[in-house]
Amino acid sequence: MINYNPKEWFTFIFRVHKSDTVRQLMPMIISLSIYVALVAFLEIQVFNLGENSHLKNITILHGMLGFVISLLLVFRTNTAYERWWEGRKLWGSLTNTSRNLAMKINAVLPKDDELNRTFFKEHIVEYAFALKRHLRGHQRESEVFQSNVIIDHELHKPNHIAALMYTRLNDLYNQKIISGTQLLFLNEEFRAFTDICGACERIKNTPIPFSYSVFIKKFIFFYVMSLPFGYVFSLGYIAVPIVVFVFYVLASLEIIAEEIENPFGVDDNDLPLTMMSKNIQKHVGEIL
Known part of the structure; x- marks a missing residue:
């Protein structure tokens, strides 16, 4: 996405950039x-x-x-x-959902539980990067956690990462680390991940007739x-x-x-998904 000052009229008129x-x-x-x-x-x-x-x-x-x-x-x-604009709102929702989930995880997990804190920190961030790659049609190894987040390349990457977090959350409930109320408390953010992914796929896979x-x-x-x-x-x-x-x-x-019309590509006027994913990485890292 091109960053610019909308008040610079003469710059716009006389400059020819590559997206012109x-x-x-x-x-x-x-x-x-x-x-x-x-x-x-x-x-x-x-x-x-x-x-x-x-x-x-x-x-x-x-x-x-x-x-x-x-x-x-x-x-x-x-x-x-x-x-x-809908694509931008969805990725704004993904940013807020990631922050909210990180804050809730930070609140319900014991302070000395570094293993689970690290797990959720890595997978929440990796979900954003995997969704970005999924929408752009090219998947590869994790851009962030090369050794820790292991994903089967044949699977739907965002769904797989969400399923791993769901499984870990259920394990915490079975181990009595979190209560049933806290499980329901966290479920809303996990559901939002899948809703956002589905809405983004709808935009990408439904072009103008x-x-x-x-x-x-x-x-x-x-x-x-x-x-x-x-x-x-x-x-x-x-x-x-x-x-x-x-x-x-x-x-x-x-x-x-x-x-x-497809805001998730790599054209100059498409959404800066990499920058937004890195913002999620920064904010979740600060919280957890």
């Missing part, structure tokens, strides 16, 4: 510029179409379709941002490709930068929506 849509769209911008210039040349120089041509009336259609495409893109970007995404792309393409036929009559060769700018705005909105 200009970089991604540059080949299409160049191709579109050539296309619009060719259409302008044919209409003005070759066919010598004047103001009496019916093609000039196509701008009326563009005005109506522009309103429709604007509504579609507003809905598209709002839906993508809602998914991004294919037909909807394809329709928007086709709509933008045909809308932009038809623009020069009408605007060349009133703008001449100035239609080249105008049409390119319209395409840049429309296509950029679609690209931004595609990038943020």
